[in-house]
Amino acid sequence: MKKKVLSVLKDNTMLIALVAVMALFQLLITTGGNGSLLSAQNITNLINQNAYVIILAVGMLLCILTGGNIDLAIGSIVCLVGAAAGILIVTLGMNIYVAIVICLLFGTLLGAWQAYWIAYIRIPAFIVTLSGMLLFRGLGNLLLNGVTISPFPANYSRLFSSYIPTVSAGAFVVSLVVGLLAIGIYLFIEISSRNKKVKKGYDCEALSSMIVRMVFISAVILWFFNKLGQYKGIPVILVWVLVIVLSYNYFTSSTVQGRHFYAMGGNEKAAILSGINTNKVLFIAYTNMGFLAAISALVVASRFNSATPSAGTGFELDAIGACFIGGASAYGGSGTIGGCVIGAILMGVLNNGMSLLGIDANWQKAVKGLVLLAAVVFDIMSKKRAAKK
Amino acid sequence: MAQYMLEMKNITKVFPGVKALDEVTLKVKEGEIHAIVGENGAGKSTLMNVLSGVYPYETYTGDIEFNGGECRFHRIKDSEAKGIVIIHQELALVPLLSIGENLFLGNERAKGITINWDETFGKADEYLKLVGLKESSRTLIKDISVGKQQLVEIAKALAKSVKVLILDEPTASLNEKDSKNLLDLLLQLKKQGMTSIIISHKLNEISYVADSITIIRDGSTVCEIEKKGEFNEDVIIKAMVGRELTNRFPQRIPNIGEIMFEVKHWFVHHPLNPERLVCDDINLDVKRGEIVGISGLMGAGRTELAMSIFGKSYGVGIQGETFILGKKVNLKSPQIAIEHKVAYVTEDRKGNGLILPQSVRDNTTLAKLSRISTGKTQRIDKDLEVQLSQEYIDSMGTKCSGQEQPVENLSGGNQQKVLIGKWLFAEPDILFLDEPTRGIDVGAKYEIYKLMNGMADEGKALIMISSELPELLGMCDRIYVMNEGKFVGEIDGKEATQEKIMSMMLKS
Numbered sequence: 001m002k003k004k005v006l007s008v009l010k011d012n013t014m015l016i017a018l019v020a021v022m023a024l025f026q027l028l029i030t031t032g033g034n035g036s037l038l039s040a041q042n043i044t045n046l047i048n049q050n051a052y053v054i055i056l057a058v059g060m061l062l063c064i065l066t067g068g069n070i071d072l073a074i075g076s077i078v079c080l081v082g083a084a085a086g087i088l089i090v091t092l093g094m095n096i097y098v099a100i101v102i103c104l105l106f107g108t109l110l111g112a113w114q115a116y117w118i119a120y121i122r123i124p125a126f127i128v129t130l131s132g133m134l135l136f137r138g139l140g141n142l143l144l145n146g147v148t149i150s151p152f153p154a155n156y157s158r159l160f161s162s163y164i165p166t167v168s169a170g171a172f173v174v175s176l177v178v179g180l181l182a183i184g185i186y187l188f189i190e191i192s193s194r195n196k197k198v199k200k201g202y203d204c205e206a207l208s209s210m211i212v213r214m215v216f217i218s219a220v221i222l223w224f225f226n227k228l229g230q231y232k233g234i235p236v237i238l239v240w241v242l243v244i245v246l247s248y249n250y251f252t253s254s255t256v257q258g259r260h261f262y263a264m265g266g267n268e269k270a271a272i273l274s275g276i277n278t279n280k281v282l283f284i285a286y287t288n289m290g291f292l293a294a295i296s297a298l299v300v301a302s303r304f305n306s307a308t309p310s311a312g313t314g315f316e317l318d319a320i321g322a323c324f325i326g327g328a329s330a331y332g333g334s335g336t337i338g339g340c341v342i343g344a345i346l347m348g349v350l351n352n353g354m355s356l357l358g359i360d361a362n363w364q365k366a367v368k369g370l371v372l373l374a375a376v377v378f379d380i381m382s383k384k385r386a387a388k389k
Numbered sequence: 390m391a392q393y394m395l396e397m398k399n400i401t402k403v404f405p406g407v408k409a410l411d412e413v414t415l416k417v418k419e420g421e422i423h424a425i426v427g428e429n430g431a432g433k434s435t436l437m438n439v440l441s442g443v444y445p446y447e448t449y450t451g452d453i454e455f456n457g458g459e460c461r462f463h464r465i466k467d468s469e470a471k472g473i474v475i476i477h478q479e480l481a482l483v484p485l486l487s488i489g490e491n492l493f494l495g496n497e498r499a500k501g502i503t504i505n506w507d508e509t510f511g512k513a514d515e516y517l518k519l520v521g522l523k524e525s526s527r528t529l530i531k532d533i534s535v536g537k538q539q540l541v542e543i544a545k546a547l548a549k550s551v552k553v554l555i556l557d558e559p560t561a562s563l564n565e566k567d568s569k570n571l572l573d574l575l576l577q578l579k580k581q582g583m584t585s586i587i588i589s590h591k592l593n594e595i596s597y598v599a600d601s602i603t604i605i606r607d608g609s610t611v612c613e614i615e616k617k618g619e620f621n622e623d624v625i626i627k628a629m630v631g632r633e634l635t636n637r638f639p640q641r642i643p644n645i646g647e648i649m650f651e652v653k654h655w656f657v658h659h660p661l662n663p664e665r666l667v668c669d670d671i672n673l674d675v676k677r678g679e680i681v682g683i684s685g686l687m688g689a690g691r692t693e694l695a696m697s698i699f700g701k702s703y704g705v706g707i708q709g710e711t712f713i714l715g716k717k718v719n720l721k722s723p724q725i726a727i728e729h730k731v732a733y734v735t736e737d738r739k740g741n742g743l744i745l746p747q748s749v750r751d752n753t754t755l756a757k758l759s760r761i762s763t764g765k766t767q768r769i770d771k772d773l774e775v776q777l778s779q780e781y782i783d784s785m786g787t788k789c790s791g792q793e794q795p796v797e798n799l800s801g802g803n804q805q806k807v808l809i810g811k812w813l814f815a816e817p818d819i820l821f822l823d824e825p826t827r828g829i830d831v832g833a834k835y836e837i838y839k840l841m842n843g844m845a846d847e848g849k850a851l852i853m854i855s856s857e858l859p860e861l862l863g864m865c866d867r868i869y870v871m872n873e874g875k876f877v878g879e880i881d882g883k884e885a886t887q888e889k890i891m892s893m894m895l896k897s
Contacts, residue, residue: 202772256758256767263755266744273702273733273741274756274811275724333746 025353040230050348059292073132078312080140086149086307111290119282150306171233179225265332400451472552489526536567638863646677655709682865732817802833
């Protein structure tokens, strides 16, 4: 029993670290009279502020999985695609859905441009994306002619930065219903997968530990939607983020193509000899990164209601940091979508918590830098200790 | 009785699980060329690494005496200070630096921290003249041929005022003319009083230069032969291979069917040096239920042959045809090879075979994920994956704490079982097994042999590459002998003896 608890703790170290950091901030913030980290409004803020990091971190994880490769250009892609969106929607007044499709294709194309050089010509990703970082930023600023384009029409903003329901009157009831629905779906998936295992005679986990987990997770979901309901309701962006996170989690953990990413990062030579086309894997990783950067660009344009020359600055570093804090290996081959989401939230909580405490922005940077190093050091040290055993 | 310049006495060196050297003795006289001969893995290179301090004092037992004094080398610098210099098979030159810079690497002509370039290149030119290399010392290493690089290595040794020069298979990657040049240089240096130790497989070269031979087999010294007129090659071969063939192999009654796989006129060129032929007009066939062996010394091109056939995963300019059950196929990538039920179990399980940090389960299913996936999204059925990989763990007899255990924590023998299991999971009909028992203990070897016999009994066609002759003799129905990229002989398993195979290899 003790062993089991320990192994559960060990498997969820980053989650526990996140909870600890949140608890610490909550304590500091409430005792200092600076409001509350866990207030309904602040939780909604956290979601709105960090949606783009999570979306980018998911794509970055795929790049990192292939062998520790990173994409430095995504901040600039956000700027360039945002500029395109601004021109199409605001300046030219194009139908927003057509414009969105064009922007997504455009981002994917930019990704494919980099992916081609990286995957088929095998130019180091660092160099190709450094070039992309300069190239796309330059083109973006040329498109914008150095000025900000705004405002976006209301029907565009509604797609990414409104709330469900649109009127705040029924917010609490709707949130609670959605929360209960989510719990229902979650329980159904857990139970049916267990039933399937029992029916086919496979091993499955003990009923008691499964029930403990289901009760715990259900409670967290309920608490979360209750909080959302107390403010404006469910942010639309949360729906987008959830769709992306869940689909990519499915892709990496449950599909053949996803498994190829882990194999390539673990040992590329062995992967090739196992019949895996590693060029294709790399190509998919970087093309997809362009696609997700485009989504991120649309989200950011909506959130700030403008397309600006400086949009996306430093985003690549947030995404890379989130992946590594979330336990992805710097050499590739290991890391999960869940991990990088936790990493992104941890970074978001650090930002948000320190802002609430009124800590200087430069100190915030310094702290984040140290946290990134600490997370990776911790990861590598614990692996070394495991290897010694 | 002449005085010995160098004596290594009772050297024993143990690696985890393997005794690489067992009470080896080596005696070298001043001013002679002494050859060390032995099969792959006999312990020649290990012995030279002990001598040169690559394996420091106290990691082995035994004594080294040099010029009458006892030596305890803790690092390579110590042995070089005494004038013992080793030139490894893989040359240790930096390709993007000039000949002169390489000559004095770690031994720079400098005053304080400033390198004296005039002296560097001036002196370098003198040494180059000494070894008969007509190149400027400012030429970059990458721009000269391997043969010339070998001469640079010797010049580099001379620059360290060498007394005993050790060469580990110096002619392995040289053509005939360059080899002759190099050997003549050794003879010339000998006249000037240099002592050399040469490790080589090539008996004709040894006859040409050596004054005496030490033969090593399975980590022990077998005998020493002095040159009196000519060496008797048959005596040397017998001493190299003369092992007792005990009953180390499981019995099998072969049930051989039609020709399953055939390779015709197969040519492969070296990927970095496209002019060099690695496989030269190879013709090979293997029948249903048959185990065919490929025998050859290191560098004969066996692995290169297998990998080039398996989805062209080695080499450039590959020509030739492959047939499965009489039908011509083009196995142009590993994917396609696997689809045609061909598998290649690599000799390098850590580098090319397994994904070490990942679990036994992930490794087992990797080569054929289509067996456990369904639908358009190719969803992996994880329950099925667990069940199937357990079947393979059980049938291979892999000892692991569970499917989740990372393969890097398994012993060599169990890793090998995971590797073979991975390829059996791909359900092949034709299997290349490259050194399937390398680096694993005797018990695990026997289990691998049993697995191989089982596969043959199921009607699969097996091609086994091995450096251990007894293993090939014990397992194979037929053996091809390969040397320098060519098949130089084919011999029935029942008629084959170690002496016959070894003389085919060495006398071709």
